Amino acid sequence: MQSNIFNERLQQAGTRVAHSVLSTRFQLDKNEQTDDVDFALKQQVVNCLLNANWNRYPTSDYRDIEAKIAGYCDLQPENIALSAGSASIITTLLDYFALNQKRIIITQPSYSLFDYHCQTYNINYESWLLTPELEYDYDNIPKLDANSVLIVTTPNNPVGNTFDAAKLEKLLTDNPQACIILDAVYCEFCQMDIAPLVRKYENLIVLRSFSKAFPIAGLRLGYLCAAPKTTAAVRKLLLQFSICHFSLIFAREMLFTPEFMETSRRQVREIIAERERMCRLLTDNYDRQTLKVFKSAGNFLLIRVFDDAAYKQLLADLEAAGIRVLNTSRFPLLYNTLRVSIGSRRENEAFLNCLHNSLAGVSADTALLADLLQECFLADKSRVGSGVGDMPRESWARARQERRA
Ligand SMILES: Cc1ncc(COP(=O)(O)O)c(C=O)c1O
Numbered sequence: 001m002q003s004n005i006f007n008e009r010l011q012q013a014g015t016r017v018a019h020s021v022l023s024t025r026f027q028l029d030k031n032e033q034t035d036d037v038d039f040a041l042k043q044q045v046v047n048c049l050l051n052a053n054w055n056r057y058p059t060s061d062y063r064d065i066e067a068k069i070a071g072y073c074d075l076q077p078e079n080i081a082l083s084a085g086s087a088s089i090i091t092t093l094l095d096y097f098a099l100n101q102k103r104i105i106i107t108q109p110s111y112s113l114f115d116y117h118c119q120t121y122n123i124n125y126e127s128w129l130l131t132p133e134l135e136y137d138y139d140n141i142p143k144l145d146a147n148s149v150l151i152v153t154t155p156n157n158p159v160g161n162t163f164d165a166a167k168l169e170k171l172l173t174d175n176p177q178a179c180i181i182l183d184a185v186y187c188e189f190c191q192m193d194i195a196p197l198v199r200k201y202e203n204l205i206v207l208r209s210f211s212k213a214f215p216i217a218g219l220r221l222g223y224l225c226a227a228p229k230t231t232a233a234v235r236k237l238l239l240q241f242s243i244c245h246f247s248l249i250f251a252r253e254m255l256f257t258p259e260f261m262e263t264s265r266r267q268v269r270e271i272i273a274e275r276e277r278m279c280r281l282l283t284d285n286y287d288r289q290t291l292k293v294f295k296s297a298g299n300f301l302l303i304r305v306f307d308d309a310a311y312k313q314l315l316a317d318l319e320a321a322g323i324r325v326l327n328t329s330r331f332p333l334l335y336n337t338l339r340v341s342i343g344s345r346r347e348n349e350a351f352l353n354c355l356h357n358s359l360a361g362v363s364a365d366t367a368l369l370a371d372l373l374q375e376c377f378l379a380d381k382s383r384v385g386s387g388v389g390d391m392p393r394e395s396w397a398r399a400r401q402e403r404r405a
Helices: 008-012 041-050 063-073 086-099 112-120 163-175 197-198 229-239 246-253 257-286 308-320 345-379 395-405
Strands: 080-085 103-108 126-129 148-153 179-182 203-211 222-226 291-294 300-305 337-341
Touching: 008 041, 008 112, 041 246, 063 080, 063 222, 063 246, 080 086, 086 103, 086 112, 086 179, 086 203, 086 222, 086 229, 163 179, 163 197, 179 197, 197 203, 222 229, 246 257, 257 291, 257 300, 291 308, 300 308, 300 345, 308 337, 308 345
Parallel strands: 103 126, 103 148, 148 179, 179 203
Antiparallel strands: 080 222, 203 222, 291 300, 300 337
16 A cells, blocks of 8 residues: 555544443543433344344435434424434535635534544545633634634533523624534533524524434434424435444434433433532632533533642543543643533542542642742751752652651
8 A cells, every 4th residue: 555645644643542441430521421221222122123134234314313303303204314422414514615625613622523533534624712711712703704613512512611692692603604513512511502593593503413412322322403404414424224233223213202301300400400410519619720620511521630740640630430421621721621521429428529539649648748848948048949959759758658657
């Protein structure tokens, strides 16, 4: 094979393969639901699967499922296009718009797939940065024209911030020619439901998913809500037969049953309650110089630990405790941050305890540092620069060890 058939950009890109380490006790890194589908319900679906013709391609006419989704979103079936996860709609739209020389603008920091797909497929896009407080920068909304595609995520992953509803309507009204894509896969965790806006605005595409507010991320079911003209066009772009028998059977037999819907709604309410509890605890128990937790409308929290060493130590302690979170420091503006998914009460407590113990070690170090500085000062008042900063690394480590012992 020619050595340069894949360009430099692709060769330099990392891999998105998320490793599942078996020793990880708590998987709080992918914003999935902690509780699995009830075993008896799974069994019913498997029984139906046994009767499916595995030798045949799955159906590619999902109008019956789209009609049920429309009912769930308070829209018409023509407004819905089902897909194998919302991620597949994202990549399809990015490819289509790039090949058609559209000017693509994406808010950053945001869902990593946007940037990753653009990197690997050599798609150029402009970033619309959040403010330093990690809110949407309404004062600097990019100028849009008929060739522009703006992608906004709300609630935004990994930050948790949302796009103001009134400002969104103004944006849509002011730019009727531009295409505005709202990734709203976390919308069930907040008050704002933007899907019904597709009835009013032809330039709006809303992306939604069954991976976040429902315990079926493994089934890969997502959908798009838009004006019928847009939905019909996107259906032609989506790969045929990409939703397998298993997921379609689940969608037809189980997803919209009152029992499954009610269990999922209850689970969402519990996640929101846990998110707020954790956010309060973290805000109340740590001063603003140590830690900041960002207000979130998703099923996760973004946390910043200001001190570099403390941040690194925390990541190491979480890993040692078998708690997997997402290190978000490589995203623009997100230095020293991690994103933790809201799990069960037990998982959340494990995370909070680990964080508490890890940061307690840091405060103890800070206290020790103050003591040592005092000692150095008393021992030799006349010497300039005889502080702990001048201590050789080994002496500081030894002093710390002695103190802790
Ligand atoms: C903002 C955002 N959009 C889309 C997706 C992809 O979701 P799906 O499972 O529907 O492909 C994710 C997954 O984490 C996400 O965070």
